[in-house]
Amino acid sequence: MSKRPGANDSLASQKLPRENGRFSKKLPMKDYISEVIAGAKARNPGEPEFHQAVEEVVESLSLVLDRHPEYRAAKILERIIEPERVIMFRVPWRDDEGNFHVNRGFRIQMNSAIGPYKGGMRFHPSVNLGILKFLAFEQVFKNALTTLPMGGAKGGSDFDPKGKSDFEVMRFCQALMSELFRHIGPDTDIPAGDIGVGSREIGFLFGMYKRLRNEFTGVMTGKGLTWGGSVIRPEATGYGAVYFAAEMLKTRKEELEGKVCLVSGSGNVAQYTVEKLISLGARPVSLSDSDGFIYDEAGITREKLAFIMDLKNVRRGRIAEYAKKFRSATYIAIDPKLDYNPLWDHKAQCAFPSATQNEINENDATNLLKNDVYVVSEGANMPTTIGGINRFLEAKILFGPGKAANAGGVATSGLEMAQNSMRISWTREEVDNRLYNIMKTIHEVCYRTAEKYGTPGNYVNGANIAGFLKVANAMMDQGLV
Numbered sequence: 001m002s003k004r005p006g007a008n009d010s011l012a013s014q015k016l017p018r019e020n021g022r023f024s025k026k027l028p029m030k031d032y033i034s035e036v037i038a039g040a041k042a043r044n045p046g047e048p049e050f051h052q053a054v055e056e057v058v059e060s061l062s063l064v065l066d067r068h069p070e071y072r073a074a075k076i077l078e079r080i081i082e083p084e085r086v087i088m089f090r091v092p093w094r095d096d097e098g099n100f101h102v103n104r105g106f107r108i109q110m111n112s113a114i115g116p117y118k119g120g121m122r123f124h125p126s127v128n129l130g131i132l133k134f135l136a137f138e139q140v141f142k143n144a145l146t147t148l149p150m151g152g153a154k155g156g157s158d159f160d161p162k163g164k165s166d167f168e169v170m171r172f173c174q175a176l177m178s179e180l181f182r183h184i185g186p187d188t189d190i191p192a193g194d195i196g197v198g199s200r201e202i203g204f205l206f207g208m209y210k211r212l213r214n215e216f217t218g219v220m221t222g223k224g225l226t227w228g229g230s231v232i233r234p235e236a237t238g239y240g241a242v243y244f245a246a247e248m249l250k251t252r253k254e255e256l257e258g259k260v261c262l263v264s265g266s267g268n269v270a271q272y273t274v275e276k277l278i279s280l281g282a283r284p285v286s287l288s289d290s291d292g293f294i295y296d297e298a299g300i301t302r303e304k305l306a307f308i309m310d311l312k313n314v315r316r317g318r319i320a321e322y323a324k325k326f327r328s329a330t331y332i333a334i335d336p337k338l339d340y341n342p343l344w345d346h347k348a349q350c351a352f353p354s355a356t357q358n359e360i361n362e363n364d365a366t367n368l369l370k371n372d373v374y375v376v377s378e379g380a381n382m383p384t385t386i387g388g389i390n391r392f393l394e395a396k397i398l399f400g401p402g403k404a405a406n407a408g409g410v411a412t413s414g415l416e417m418a419q420n421s422m423r424i425s426w427t428r429e430e431v432d433n434r435l436y437n438i439m440k441t442i443h444e445v446c447y448r449t450a451e452k453y454g455t456p457g458n459y460v461n462g463a464n465i466a467g468f469l470k471v472a473n474a475m476m477d478q479g480l481v
């Protein structure tokens with residue numbers, strides 16, 4: 001038996017495959033992989049995003065499983081795609097007029113092999129079990145890549161914060177936490193933000209947890225700076241996605257300075273992506289929300305970004321207002337009849353999808369390539385469809401998949417947890433340096449792993465294989481649990 005890459009020589013890791021006796025070599029690898037994917041689809045009907053995430057990861061792993069049949073014998077793949085625990089619950093709350101509402105709350109505790117469950121909470125009307133399972137599954141591999149001890153989870157609700165008053169959002173957060181508090185804790189599961197969950201929501205959630213438990217612990221990350229939060233946490237995902245792009249460019253002896261960059265979204269990730277791009281001398285030219293996008297060929301400057309931050313974080317307005325304020329910009333509303341997104345049909349060198357899943361389909365990928373884009377760094381989770389990814393991989397552009405490129409957010413959450421445990425606060429420089437070094441290490445690991453497994457330059461394989469190995473080895477060491 002070949003030694004597992006990076007494995008301990010523990011009793012469990014030595015015994016498990018031998019006790020199983022057979023290495024299940026009956027099916028050729030290709031058929032085995034297809035069988036696992038088909039099995040996941042059959043067991044999880046009506047969850048297309050989860051199927052897509054499983055397919056993308058599992059397809060990358062055949063080479064590892066070929067070299068190390070013990071993972072297959074121990075059914076690591078079958079285990080890793082099954083959540084350890086799924087929690088679903090009713091969230092009843094009252095609006096300002098006294099009307100009653102019922103939403104659904106979720107927490108998917110996917111894998112705790114390398115640390116307590118960790119992952120964001122999403123509030124968006126599109127949230128359902130399948131979407132959160134895809135996000136939790138991705139989170140397992142992403143967290144493994146950060147080099148920090150964090151398992152994978154995700155949660156949220158189909159609650160729509162848009163148009164709600166602060167009091168309504170607070171009542172909803174309190175209602176949700178009145179059930180969620182039973183299932184989380186600083187050594188069990190540490191939620192954070194995601195779409196629709198920013199500093200306001202984290203404050204309300206944390207406050208209710210503290211009240212119910214009567215303890216002040218680091219149970220959530222993304223906290224306010226005066227009550228346990230870390231500097232750079234709000235900036236981390238966007239900054240990290242830009243650092244990752246810069247590292248990819250370095251492999252071609254290039255830098256971001258002077259590059260034209262398409263950015264989607266206008267929330268947390270998009271805003272700090274734009275901020276870091278400006279500071280590195282690049283020219284971000286677009287932003288979007290769920291109603292449409294703006295294109296500003298002159299470039300989004302610091303002054304324009306300040307307007308967006310006020311618009312989105314304080315006034316909670318729509319991106320269309322940007323084009324009314326700045327004459328150099330045009331606004332295009334979303335046209336649901338189109339089978340492509342015109343945002344991605346502009347001349348540029350780099351793209352930073354930072355809104356939501358499946359926002360770049362195969363047609364968009366074709367348009368990006370046609371328009372000379374050769375760097376794509378995914379700030380959002382799974383923003384590119386499998387067809388789109390294949391187009392990028394065929395064209396051999398620098399494509400950084402979300403689970404590597406946007407890992408800076410959860411990595412800095414890990415740094416927030418470390419500071420909470422030590423009851424200290426690091427400076428901005430200290431946290432930013434650590435973030436930068438983590439992104440550099442993630443890039444290096446993905447790059448080297450892709451090379452080692454025979455697909456140089458393929459960061460998708462690099463990220464999936466490196467993340468898998470760390471979690472799979474821990475699962476082998478811990479026995480059949």
Ligand code: NDP
Pocket residue numbers: 124126193194195196197198237265266267268269270288289290291354355356357379380381406407409410
């Ligand atoms: P925000 O809620 O701050 O912003 C989300 C942005 O995306 C908004 O502009 C929103 O527009 C837009 N958007 C959301 N859903 C859709 C949709 N269905 N169609 C079109 N536009 C949409 O979220 P974040 O910036 O935090 O998250 C963005 C992405 O980054 C997500 O994929 C998230 O999972 C991922 N991510 C976030 C991390 C973090 O630290 N926050 C960490 C790692 C990944 P509108 O306001 O109109 O809804």
